[in-house]
Amino acid sequence: MAATADSIILHQYDISPFSEKVRTVLGIKGLEWHACIQPVIMPKPDLVPLTGGYRKIPVMQIGADIYCDSQIIIRELDRRFPKVPLLNASDKAIGYGLGMWTDRSFFQAVVAVLFGGNWQVDEAFVKDREALMGRPFDIQAMRAGVPLMREQLRAHVDTLEQQLADGRPFLLGDRPGLFDVDAYHNIAFIRWGSKEIQSAVNVFPRVLAWEERIKALGHGKRQEIAPADALAIARAATSIEVAKADPGEPNGLKPGDRVGVMADDYGREPIQGEVVTSSAQHIAIRRSDPAVGEVVVHFPRMGFLVTRQG
Ligand SMILES: N[C@@H](CCC(=O)N[C@@H](CS)C(=O)NCC(=O)O)C(=O)O
Known part of the structure; x- marks a missing residue:
């Protein structure tokens, strides 16, 4: 239509x-x-x-x-x-607050590990992102920072693993909601990286199973x-x-x-x-x-x- x-x-x-x-x-x-x-x-x-x-x-x-x-x-x-609804009994609003974690420090760790890894970018992309960020897009510095940022990434993904530890299907209970969406986009972004980068997620079995449940929700029509x-x-x-x-x-x-x-x-x-x-x-x-x-x-x-x- x-x-x-x-x-x-x-x-x-x-x-x-x-x-x-x-x-x-x-x-x-x-x-x-x-x-x-x-x-x-x-x-x-x-x-x-x-x-x-x-x-x-x-x-x-x-x-x-x-x-x-x-x-x-x-x-x-x-x-x-x-x-x-995206909010439910255990989430009246906090999903939006948690988004400030998932979209900022968690996301920045994903970016650092991806771009410091094998991601191929051309000169035009580098110049564009320098203008966007208002600072140099320094691939060498990002490469050097990967070990530190891997630690960060592991801590963020481990937080999700612990949240899922009681066997709940979604982060705040039985239904998918805003907090799942916030956290999931970081995992989806990691999937564009190499096998080695993806291992940051693959070592967490509950996160892996939750990722499959989110993927199964699809994208609408x-x-x-x-x-x-x-x-x-x-x-x-x-x-x-x-x-x-x-x-x-x-x-x-x-x-x-x-x-x-x-x-x-x-x-x-x-x-x-x-x-x-x-x-x-x-x-x-x-x-x-x-x-x-x-x-x-x-x-x-x-x-x-x-x-x-x-
Ligand atoms: N806080 C924004 C962040 C959006 C963002 O950083 N988007 C990236 C793409 S995922 C972007 O715009 N990159 C620069 C560009 O595409 O020009 C949001 O939640 O929508």
Whole structure:
């Protein structure tokens, strides 16, 4: 079926571990979605008009609403499609908190071991990631750091093994949930590495069995969409977000205020727009671009900084 303003469009590429996180959520929920393949390095001429400059992957688009970062993408999927919830009796919210572990220190250990190992990257990729990270992408230093980072990786994966030690099928109980998804994308990323790198996981039998259970959940029903068609959907659609005051906003931000929103780790270009809504976990800003007209771009609050502009 052709995509419409109600369709889930995931701007992604297949090797992207953070996209795997979202694809697994789509699998748990059994949803239909459209994959829009974006480049692995800049420029991303079919992504930036939607986001206003956010270049990381994944980005989710539903009509003229654009969700940047897997955390807000997953919150929105759970809000719009609650039939199979991602949170359960033992996880009212902590999966999002645990994501700050899995997506940061655990993920960085995986990256260090993969790129310090046999991963082949070209000059263009190195330059791109230097710009993204704001520091040298030093393969030699990464190679030298592999023994240290292996220790880190083992500690992270062992934490999962211990969590599964009582025989539970999923990390927080009988059903797959957000915490499984958060942890799993790191394991899926390791699977792109050599046999030797993969042994970091293979020595943990409970993690291996859990990995198979997560893989069996699948990715929902995927179709492809061309970037030009995704842009056309945004152009023709109107955001569903309604302006709403946020009484607890620590800095008094209100609808209509001009702000810049940026990640606090890497890819820190501020995305500028006018506040539509905000809450403890979400900020939505309105902006426009000749290629897509007016869109509303959504970000999480954990891990993102919001500054007033002029
Ligand atoms: N905090 C972000 C991290 C996203 C991220 O780092 N994505 C990687 C790909 S998995 C990326 O964007 N790399 C640079 C690029 O693709 O341009 C999230 O949860 O979505």
